[in-house]
Amino acid sequence: MMDPRLLREEKSVRVLLKEVEKSLSRIGRELKLMEVCGTHTMTSYRSGLGNFLRKIGLRLISGPGCPVCITPNGIISAAVEFVSETPNVIVATFGDMLKVPTNKGSLLKIVPDKGSSVKTIYSPEEVIDMAKKNPDKQVVFLAVGFETTIPSIGWVVEEALKKGYENVSLITCLRVVPPPLRAILSSGSVALDGFIYPGHVSVILGSLPYEFIAEEFRIPGAITGFEPVDLLLGIISVLKQIESGQPKVDIAYPRVVRREGNPVARQLMDRVFEVSDGEWRGFGIIPGSALSLREKKMDAVEKFSMDTSSSWENKNCRCGDVVKGAIEPPECPLFRKVCSPEKPMGPCMVSVEGSCLIHYKYGDVEWIA
Amino acid sequence: MCLAVPLKLIEINDDIGTIESGGIRRKVNLSLVKNPKLGDFIVMHAGFAITIMDQEEGEKTLALISGWLEQEEQG
Numbered sequence: 001m002m003d004p005r006l007l008r009e010e011k012s013v014r015v016l017l018k019e020v021e022k023s024l025s026r027i028g029r030e031l032k033l034m035e036v037c038g039t040h041t042m043t044s045y046r047s048g049l050g051n052f053l054r055k056i057g058l059r060l061i062s063g064p065g066c067p068v069c070i071t072p073n074g075i076i077s078a079a080v081e082f083v084s085e086t087p088n089v090i091v092a093t094f095g096d097m098l099k100v101p102t103n104k105g106s107l108l109k110i111v112p113d114k115g116s117s118v119k120t121i122y123s124p125e126e127v128i129d130m131a132k133k134n135p136d137k138q139v140v141f142l143a144v145g146f147e148t149t150i151p152s153i154g155w156v157v158e159e160a161l162k163k164g165y166e167n168v169s170l171i172t173c174l175r176v177v178p179p180p181l182r183a184i185l186s187s188g189s190v191a192l193d194g195f196i197y198p199g200h201v202s203v204i205l206g207s208l209p210y211e212f213i214a215e216e217f218r219i220p221g222a223i224t225g226f227e228p229v230d231l232l233l234g235i236i237s238v239l240k241q242i243e244s245g246q247p248k249v250d251i252a253y254p255r256v257v258r259r260e261g262n263p264v265a266r267q268l269m270d271r272v273f274e275v276s277d278g279e280w281r282g283f284g285i286i287p288g289s290a291l292s293l294r295e296k297k298m299d300a301v302e303k304f305s306m307d308t309s310s311s312w313e314n315k316n317c318r319c320g321d322v323v324k325g326a327i328e329p330p331e332c333p334l335f336r337k338v339c340s341p342e343k344p345m346g347p348c349m350v351s352v353e354g355s356c357l358i359h360y361k362y363g364d365v366e367w368i369a
Numbered sequence: 370m371c372l373a374v375p376l377k378l379i380e381i382n383d384d385i386g387t388i389e390s391g392g393i394r395r396k397v398n399l400s401l402v403k404n405p406k407l408g409d410f411i412v413m414h415a416g417f418a419i420t421i422m423d424q425e426e427g428e429k430t431l432a433l434i435s436g437w438l439e440q441e442e443q444g
């Protein structure tokens with residue numbers, strides 16, 4: 001058995017960077033690749049590889065890879081309003097959602113109504129425990145996420161129905177990754193030479209749902225993981241495809257991602273959710289990009305007649321353009337001036353997967369070769 | 370959020386497993402994976418195993434990298 005530390009060692013990164021450089025010089029022009037997962041953005045900047053690659057002619061730009069960032073204001077403000085105006089309810093959600101500013105305040109700063117509270121969860125499973133322990137309260141799960149997280153959210157729905165917990169319901173912003181990629185390519189707003197597809201979204205999806213990008217748009221791409229070495233293996237695959245003129249969807253992370261994805265998880269998703277049109281911050285409505293609850297009694301928006309229609313955006317906040325890859329964080333007039341992790345003006349500065357937060361923390365990190 | 374590290378499955382009770390990494394143990398929900406076995410390395414996301422690692426494919430990736438490293442050393 002070989003040493004798995006090879007995936008983390010500097011010498012491995014160095015040798016892969018040489019392959020990238022050789023390929024770039026053969027291609028002979030500057031390239032722009034979009035990575036579609038906030039964790040790839042993190043890997044690229046925290047390691048300093050992002051800045052290094054830029055210097056040698058390869059720009060990595062972030063796409064819509066952060067679920068918190070693309071969740072529209074109306075969804076979060078509905079949860080803020082609900083917990084502040086309804087007694088004896090619990091709003092449960094992932095930690096990053098708490099600090100997102102809305103026109104009604106944030107879940108972190110709001111004063112909940114009598115007997116109500118906002119709880120941070122790490123795993124959706126905790127929602128079931130919460131419902132069991134609080135039979136006198138309504139537990140509303142503000143559930144956001146892409147394909148990686150959606151199956152576990154579906155599990156909560158099935159479990160609550162199976163156990164007869166009628167005090168559980170969900171506000172959902174569940175979005176699927178391929179449709180916004182079509183939207184970006186169709187709009188022609190960003191000229192891209194390739195995609196680095198998300199690793200763990202693809203664990204669930206497999207590679208088939210991205211095939212249209214290679215076939216219709218003739219754009220290369222590779223699915224990869226989150227070590228610096230994985231990121232570079234993905235980049236090398238894309239560069240090879242550019243060199244050969246044969247775009248495809250390569251799996252550069254085969255220890256984790258299979259072509260067919262995870263059928264067990266997808267079947268669960270199909271049982272619990274149906275495809276619908278969904279709103280994305282920055283994009284507006286994208287056809288077929290959302291998953292909605294089939295079981296309407298589990299839908300908190302219907303159950304409590306919530307209003308999720310507010311399209312308010314913080315004036316001057318360019319999060320919507322950042323998630324589309326149309327601008328990079330330093331191009332936003334608020335970045336570092338009035339918008340910081342301590343006082344975020346938009347979700348891209350809140351989430352650990354948000355481009356603005358990642359640029360703020362690691363934008364100056366240099367790879368020392 | 371996606372920085373899942375491979376974790377070794379050391380106990381299975383129906384849909385609930387126990388994983389271990391660096392001496393730390395924790396529970397994992399196994400509902401989303403098919404036929405998990407003791408000793409499998411799993412990828413976990415938000416408390417759920419989302420896939421079982423393919424160790425053979427892992428070896429191939431490592432072999433690819435060591436091939437490049439050897440070439441490099443031979444100059």
